[in-house]
Amino acid sequence: MSDKAGFDKKLPHIVVVGGGFGGLELLKKLRSAEVNITLVDKHNYHTFQPLLYQVASGGLGADSIGYPYRLIFRRQKNLRFRLATVDEIFPEKKEIATSTGSISYDYLVLGTGSTTNYFGNKEIEKFSMPMKTIPDALNLRSDILQEFEVAVNRQKISEKEQHMTFVIVGGGPTGVETAGALAEFKSNVLPHDYPELDPSLMKVYLVEAGPRLLAGFSERSGENSLKYLKNMGVEVLLDTVVEKYDGTEVSFKNGNKLASTTLIWSAGVKGVMIKGMPEESVSGNRYKVDSFNKVEGTEGIFAIGDAAGVYSEQLPKGYAMVAPVAMQQGQLLAKNLINLINNKPLKPFVYSDKGSMATVGRHKAVVDLSFWKFGGFFAWIVWMFLHLMLLVGFRNRVVVLINWVWNYFSYERALRLIVRKYDSPIKEQPIPSKD
């Protein structure tokens, strides 16, 4: 691969790895900058992760929350896109090695984001379902539906129950929202579509190691979400740690066991680190960055978002791994890169926390603003409006809105085609086809 095919060779070359929330903001802000930009990503689309759980539960299509980079950047002439994974960084050569060739850079921005963290538990990694990417969500959707098809064929009640028991680990927004969506499936879809199955056999467990849900939110929002989930029939297990999972049974540290063929793991994430960076640049699975997001011990390398750790006494673990931090860092870094190129002083990053929100189901959400924490119906309206506005692309907003209106009035989750491989190594495969 030539390095700057079609680029004006005299301009500085900024290589951005990852087009998540941080990368996207950075790239947009550099729209009219006199630079060459290469975006490298292992997917050809940006993922709107906050709505992943709705793809998993069949309320939205994958195309509604993914947006192809080439469509986003159609009119941005200073940018080219490369579909590739980055295998190694060579800071001294100012070069990266990708799955499709090497690319040299003047400035490198690592917006590699985070990946599911199994905390070293290989068995859980093998048998559980992650929920971090669109393919993950599509796999989960097909998997959930197949569990019911298997349950139909089981004679023993205990076996039916095992296939209809869904254990979600991690009481953060993803876990809370997924648990809510599954509870709605139980009450709205199951009784109509599986008349042969007793709906009361379906169990949704939400397991959290800590003493409360939504640890990053206010106490009040944590309590509200717990109350909403319990009302919807979700069994919430607090202060409970998963120790083992073999694909059929969950073992907890307190000795309890739970028969379930589906464990959804949303208990943690860790920054994605690439080979070749100096040892002192990484700490706590994140790149140590200064207040200008420059990676420690490197020249011309920056990190933003989940992959970047802005460590201080007040922030021993860095900022929370959430979209707003990444977006604000991306926006500022765009300005700072232009300043850097023009030999102007840089501005330090200060996070402006606008608040957090999570939804738990029909008419139920929690919203934390600095000056106001609230839950319930109005929070749900605010959540929907803001998420619609944050989606990339007018088409996606229209399609998501139509789907939500449809789902609301029909009580339906209509996207229920089993089109992904049922590839968990131990799970029974009801369809021996190659699809």
Add this chain to the structure above:
Amino acid sequence: MSDKAGFDKKLPHIVVVGGGFGGLELLKKLRSAEVNITLVDKHNYHTFQPLLYQVASGGLGADSIGYPYRLIFRRQKNLRFRLATVDEIFPEKKEIATSTGSISYDYLVLGTGSTTNYFGNKEIEKFSMPMKTIPDALNLRSDILQEFEVAVNRQKISEKEQHMTFVIVGGGPTGVETAGALAEFKSNVLPHDYPELDPSLMKVYLVEAGPRLLAGFSERSGENSLKYLKNMGVEVLLDTVVEKYDGTEVSFKNGNKLASTTLIWSAGVKGVMIKGMPEESVSGNRYKVDSFNKVEGTEGIFAIGDAAGVYSEQLPKGYAMVAPVAMQQGQLLAKNLINLINNKPLKPFVYSDKGSMATVGRHKAVVDLSFWKFGGFFAWIVWMFLHLMLLVGFRNRVVVLINWVWNYFSYERALRLIVRKYDSPIKEQPIPSKD
């Protein structure tokens, strides 16, 4: 699996294998019949095959043309659904063995449809892409998009061209429609999204072994579709037979060769036959049936649609493998099964050919009615209206209509996420991820 869980044991049990166009009509007509029905299918959804090529080309989502059986039959109390493949039929025991257990029947209806026919060419089967199921279409969509991502990274023009050359084999409706859709991608999407690629390097070939396109249609429609495709830039090779394909180069019987990494095989289908049926019941890859669709040499076993061969002197190959034949056979068989149960005389099947139609792209289609053959803009309007009406489910009609209006005005094929494995054994894999 118990045989008739939840069923009134005294009623006759009709087992239907396959919920395609024929099976669906049969099942709907049996809605209020006093029978027990089990539908067995390897997919959990009905596929509206005529629009598969639009899923492949990114104009429609899979959920728009697939409809879950459990949703279709929600209110049909005499029917249960089983997601399974049928491994063997035991006519003497009146039983079928499925991937999830055996099921006994009083009447068995084989609506197993057809599958891609490679005419014994294992190499073509291995390296080409079929277009018969929704997973096929989704695989093709991801594959096409990845070819362009690979082409971007190629240095040599000849290699770029190889990845941008799409060879479609088979000049029937699927081949014609797919070629048209790819030609539209070339003119409407490629120049905007891949500014680094010279659009003239993209080539779409439609290869047909016979002397004309759309052999089942009128001469006039065949000529019209040829004219439309040529105007759109498709290279149509008539009287041309593919002999070999190794994943990188197509070899024709006439000695010509064509470098291409994508061969779409829509050159033939054959009926799906299940093990265990008496030898005399099968001929020409179809079940030999009489005019009541009863399979020869069996008792209580019927076949409809592509899997059924109604052979006669006038019809040495049976009816064409098209949806209207299957639907009419399904409708009549429903009545005949009720007649049979009530000891009433059966009605013989007579096909009423209402005509055929195919679309070739924006504003272009051909329609053959018995009294009128026409092409062009009006044919295109008729094609769209009829296909919308034939889709199962109000939601699907609305979503497809919205998508078509969107695609029409935006010249866009927005569904372009690469979310399927790039699993052809020889093709370069640009993304080494597990997605």
